[in-house]
Amino acid sequence: MTVKAQVEAVYRSESRRILATLIRLLGDFDLAEEALHEAFFVAVERWQQDGVPDNPRAWLVSTGRFKAIDRLRRQARFTPLLQEQAEALEAVEWSDEDVEDDRLRLIFTCCHPALAADAQVPLTLREICDLTTEEIARAFLATPATIAQRIVRAKGKIREAKIPYQVPSLAELPERLDSVLRVIYLVFNEGYSASMGADLTREELTREAIRLGRLLLELLPEPEVMGLLALMLLHESRRPARTSPAGELVLLAEQDRALWGAALIAEGCALVEQALATRRFGPYCLQAAIAAVHAEATTAADTDWVQIVGLYDVLQRLVPSPVIELNRAVALAMRDGPLAGLQQVEGILARGELLDYHLAHSARGEFCRQLGRMKEARQAYEKALGLTQQAPEKRFIERRLAELSG
The missing domain is CATH 1.25.40.10 (Tetratricopeptide repeat domain)
Incomplete structure (x- = not known):
């Protein structure tokens, strides 16, 4: 594999995690995005000379951070306050051990109640999962220009209001949870049934949504978090059977159920039972219960449609x-x-x-x-x-x- 191909592979697998960390370190979306792209540009040249580093993500975060500080110092000749900002950023210490939860922190920032409700999800989908404005617009049945304006306004609000880049306290979490669940589910849906393009599914998005769901469940083991994770696991269990080897769509009734993921089904059904037992369930739990009825049917003919209609x-x-x-x-x-x-x-x-x-x-x-x-x-x-x-x-x-x- 060429160095350029390796850089591209790292970009596909790590760029959103790196961006989330840069946003935390730099405190500015636009500055972090510029730093991200500069870091990858430098990587193409430097890695050819020095080889790919043992920890590409840490290398890219460090390079992006220093590029951002250099940019601020150059601009400080015209805006003196930027010199103070550069010095403050340079003084911040960071460790690669801190980055694993950065995207979860970023989700809560993007879903802060100070932001307009119609901007929270588009902003998160754009920044966390690198969906284009066109893909987000399809999900919202809106125009790309409208979505772009919402994202720009939300970024401006975060900067002007100095919205903190952190996971809320336990006391604040419940009121912020609905928006976060909605974000994660939209990410999953875009991966499970892509809104456009050549492929029916985008595995990297379903995998990311499930990872975020697991992180959220560790943070807040509430019934609806269990329900959402269960729903995603049960849907994901069917993904290998949803397309033929040639990439053609296969309807649920015609799918080869031997291809369904037994481990995902077992985990998802266990979470459904745990959530329903609390008797504090909501829409995600109910949707997961419907998915569980499908998953437990050995054939399409055995599906309990009476129970599904009732749910x-x-x-x-x-x-x-x-x-x-x-x-x-x-x-x-x-x-x-x-x-x-x-x-x-x-x-x-x-x-x-x-x-x-x-x-x-x-x-x-x-x-x-x-x-x-x-x-x-x-x-x-x-x-x-x-x-x-x-x-x-x-x-x-x-x-x-x-x-x-x-």
Whole structure:
């Protein structure tokens, strides 16, 4: 492997951890991002001469930190206060042993209540997981320009309000938890079902979300943290079976369950039981319970759809949502037949909800197909095809359309 390839590999695996540490050390998002890129630029040249260091992450953090201090000293000729900032940063001592929780610290900073709610998650997804503004915009059904503006404003607020880069005290944690859970779950979802691109999944994101979930559970062993971690583990257990060897989408009912991860299922189900036993569970616990029912069925035909519909009923009462209603409609169709599911989906769309959500139109197309209403099925699948930007899903819908035309 060439040195350049090694640098690129380190960037893919370590850059967000390095950035989180630089933000902690430098106290400024933009300065840390500039330092990160300068450090990797220097690494390409220096590592060719000196070889790859034993601890590339520590080397890159140190190099980025000194590059940032040098930058401030150069600019201090025009802004004297920057000289004081440079001296203060130079006096800060750091150890590579401190960096493991830096991304968790950064999540809580990005989810600080002083920040606008609609900026907390985009900022964290951008800074922690390196999602592009386009990917985040897809998750929020917003424009990239809108997301970019939210991120810029949030960074400015953190700088101006001197929001601390730290994990909150135990007394403050519960009120900050909902936003953090939402962030971690959005990271997982982007990895489990990528919003766009050539691949259905992005394993590095699901792995990162699960790691963050484990860290959070160590910090705060609350039922909803258990529920979220369980939900991610149970979904992740299916990932190897969700695509064919050629990268094509495989529906849940058609997946080879022998490929499902038994260890992940066992851990996830144990967490679900532990969380439900507290009787203080919320939406993540309920979603995890639904995933556990799927995981415990040895075949698709053995799935307890009565229990799943009942769990969706409770979930919908707790957190009313058209997406939950859509998922319930799919479960209802499995319990009572495609007409029952179609009526629910058409009711959602008639209210003007989920009109731009491709999965709603895909579900409608599938129910119409099963009912023999082929013209309506084609129209629904064509609508779904125009809305999805993810290659395997596009190919799946195109195959469905070809079958309907055959």
